[in-house]
Each structure stands twice: as C-alpha cells, then as structure tokens.
Amino acid sequence: MSRLRELLNQFEEVANSPRKQLDKYLAEGKKVVGTVPVYTPEELIHSMGFVPFGVWGADVEIKDAKAYYPSFICSILQSILELGIHGAYRGLQAIVIPSLCDSLKSLGQNWKYAVKDDILFIPMTYPQNRENEVGRAFTKASYERVKADLENHLQGHFCDQQLQKSLDIYNEHNRLMRQLSLKLSEHDQITAYERRNIFKSAHFMLKEEHNELVAEFLKELDNLEKSTKKTRVITTGILADSPNLLAIFDDNNMTIVGDDIAHESRQYRTDAVNGETALDKLVDKFANMGCCSVLFDKDRKRADLIRDMAKERKADGVVVLMTKFCDPEEFDYVCIKNTLDEAGIANVITEIDRQMVNYEQTKTTLETFKEMLR
Numbered sequence: 130m131s132r133l134r135e136l137l138n139q140f141e142e143v144a145n146s147p148r149k150q151l152d153k154y155l156a157e158g159k160k161v162v163g164t165v166p167v168y169t170p171e172e173l174i175h176s177m178g179f180v181p182f183g184v185w186g187a188d189v190e191i192k193d194a195k196a197y198y199p200s201f202i203c204s205i206l207q208s209i210l211e212l213g214i215h216g217a218y219r220g221l222q223a224i225v226i227p228s229l230c231d232s233l234k235s236l237g238q239n240w241k242y243a244v245k246d247d248i249l250f251i252p253m254t255y256p257q258n259r260e261n262e263v264g265r266a267f268t269k270a271s272y273e274r275v276k277a278d279l280e281n282h283l284q285g286h287f288c289d290q291q292l293q294k295s296l297d298i299y300n301e302h303n304r305l306m307r308q309l310s311l312k313l314s315e316h317d318q319i320t321a322y323e324r325r326n327i328f329k330s331a332h333f334m335l336k337e338e339h340n341e342l343v344a345e346f347l348k349e350l351d352n353l354e355k356s357t358k359k360t361r362v363i364t365t366g367i368l369a370d371s372p373n374l375l376a377i378f379d380d381n382n383m384t385i386v387g388d389d390i391a392h393e394s395r396q397y398r399t400d401a402v403n404g405e406t407a408l409d410k411l412v413d414k415f416a417n418m419g420c421c422s423v424l425f426d427k428d429r430k431r432a433d434l435i436r437d438m439a440k441e442r443k444a445d446g447v448v449v450l451m452t453k454f455c456d457p458e459e460f461d462y463v464c465i466k467n468t469l470d471e472a473g474i475a476n477v478i479t480e481i482d483r484q485m486v487n488y489e490q491t492k493t494t495l496e497t498f499k500e501m502l503r
C-alpha cells in the first residue's frame with residue numbers, strides 16, 4: 130500500500146472514531162477539554178496542558194435533547210446535547226462553549242441540566258465589535274475568564290511563554306491546512322470524502338500530531354501527478370461532514386477545490402502573530418478574523434471571499450450547504466447569492482441537517498447543477 134493511501138486511511142480512522150481517539154488521550158493520562166463551534170481559544174487550552182477536542186455533534190437521531198430544545202434549533206447543537214446526555218463525551222474534564230450565535234448561548238445552560246457526567250461548562254463570551262480597543266479588551270477579559278476556570282477547577286497552569294509555543298504550533302497548522310486546501314484543488318484523485326477526513330481528523334488530534342501527518346501527506350501529494358478532470362466546486366456553509374452527502378459529490382464526479390466551511394477552512398485563515406504578549410496575539414487573532422456568518426461584518430465580505438476563491442481556483446460553481454435552522458448562515462445567503470450572480474458564477478443551495486440519512490433532495494439538486502455546468 131502506498132504511503133499516501135496509508136495516511137488517508139489514518140485520517141479516516143481518526144475522523145470516524147472520535148471516541149477511540151478520546152480514550153487514547155485519556156489512557157495516556159492527558160486531560161481533555163471539549164471545544165464547541167464555531168471558534169474557541171484552543172491555543173490557550175493547549176498551552177495549559179490540555180488536549181482541545183472538537184465537539185461538533187454527530188449524525189444521530191435526536192430524542193432526549195428534544196426535552197431541552199425546540200425542534201427549530203440547529204441539529205449541531207441538538208446532537209451535541211443528545212450525545213452529552215448519553216455519555217458520548219464522558220472523560221472530558223470541561224467543555225468550552227462560545228456565544229457566537231443565539232442558539233449557542235443556550236447550550237451551556239442546557240448542558241448543566243441535561244448532562245449528568247461531571248463535565249464543567251466554561252462559557253467563552255465574544256464581543257460583536259471585535260476590532261476596536263473596547264472589543265479587544267472584552268475578548269482579553271473573556272480569555273482571562275477561561276484561563277481562570279481552567280486554573281481554578283482543573284489545576285491548569287498558564288504561562289505566556291508556553292502560550293507562545295502553542296501559537297507556533299497552531300500557526301503552523303493553519304499554514305499546512307491552507308496549503309492542503311490549495312494543493313487538493315489540483316488533485317481530484319482525492320475524493321470529497323477523503324478531503325473531509327483530513328479536515329475532520331484535525332478536531333480530534335493534538336495539532337502537533339496532525340501537523341506531522343499533514344506535512345507528510347503534502348509531500349506525498351507532490352509525488353502524485355496533478356489531475357483536474359472533474360467538475361470543480363467550492364463549498365460554503367457550517368458543515369460538510371456526512372459521508373452520504375459527500376458521496377453525492379463523488380458519485381457525480383465533482384471535486385471540492387476550495388471551501389468556506391466553518392468546520393474546515395474557516396478555522397485556518399487567521400494566524401496569531403501581532404501583540405506584545407502571546408495572549409495579546411491571541412486577542413489580535415480574533416480581532417482580525419472575519420468572512421464568517423457568526424462574526425459581525427456590516428460589509429459582508431464573506432461573499433467577496435467566496436467569489437474571489439471561485440475565480441482563483443477556477444471553480445465551475447459554488448455549492449451552498451445550508452445547515453437547517455442556522456440563522457447566521459441564512460442571513461448571509463442573500464448577499465452570497467447576489468454577489469455570485471453578479472459575477473456570473475453558477476451557484477446552488479441545498480439544505481442539510483445532522484439528522485438526515487437520506488439526501489435524495491440534495492442528490493437531485495446536485496445532479497441538476499452538474500448538468501447545468503456542462
């Protein structure tokens with residue numbers, strides 16, 4: 130078996146077995162802290178000796194979480210709570226829940242009542258206006274709050290030099306993941322499902338470990354002949370996770386040449402580089418983030434980013450994967466559609482949900498879209 134194939138198998142194994150991965154870290158005596166979407170200060174958690182572990186829910190049937198949430202809350206949050214109620218996150222020391230959308234604001238309170246395992250809820254409150262002085266001070270105070278909770282309840286220890294080491298690891302991870310996205314746009318032999326595995330596995334691994342695998346994978350990719358025969362699309366949305374959904378791309382000979390997915394590339398756009406201390410750099414990172422539905426932007430520059438990416442990567446079209454009941458994504462959609470239409474870039478929207486097993490409607494939509502692009 131080629132090394133490239135071995136690495137793809139390794140990414141697949143990690144992406145599809147988060148529990149196994151969690152148990153591995155616990156068996157090594159590590160303390161693990163859950164990190165809920167869309168952005169949490171992972172670097173801070175990492176620097177204090179914890180393993181940040183992505184908690185983005187899963188494709189499960191929602192039953193008991195319905196007692197806490199009305200049905201019109203996105204399935205990411207409902208599935209996180211459902212999994213929490215049923216002990217899927219047992220072993221986590223704490224869970225950091227950010228306040229980046231209205232639905233997320235209620236998850237922490239529901240978590241405290243619904244989840245019987247002893248997993249501390251740590252809120253991470255972000256300002257809407259993050260770039261000005263007041264916003265930066267607010268973000269810093271919120272980071273200090275997370276830090277204090279990790280120190281007081283979990284005996285973590287903060288040190289700015291240690292945070293700098295974590296920033297270096299995370300900045301390197303960002304660089305590698307950006308490079309990965311670019312290189313995959315020239316290698317359509319890697320399927321949409323395999324692409325997802327590389328991105329998804331990052332949420333369940335220490336970034337220094339993921340860095341090693343991705344760096345090796347990129348080298349192997351250089352030895353692979355370039356191939357750009359398939360229909361080229363950009364994806365945008367919160368998640369592109371379900372294997373059944375990704376199979377539709379693969380079955381229709383579509384390759385993802387770039388993404389604006391919150392679970393994927395949005396995580397890796399901004400580095401932490403400027404600031405007097407490492408904590409200031411982390412604050413500056415959040416201040417500089419943007420082009421995301423949950424980050425306030427009166428100019429909605431996200432639409433321009435998608436348009437420009439589609440042009441740069443020579444995409445045939447853009448697929449908007451709209452997570453059902455996600456208000457922030459719905460608000461952005463009109464602007465995205467108008468911008469793409471004005472630029473003459475073909476685009477299509479399809480609604481997705483973590484409870485979906487059957488993607489028949491998406492299948493028909495993408496098949497039709499593919500025909501249109503011919």
Ligand code: SF4
Nearest residue numbers: 203230232367455456
């Ligand atoms: S941003 Fe959207 S998908 Fe994410 S938690 Fe909020 S409502 Fe759910």
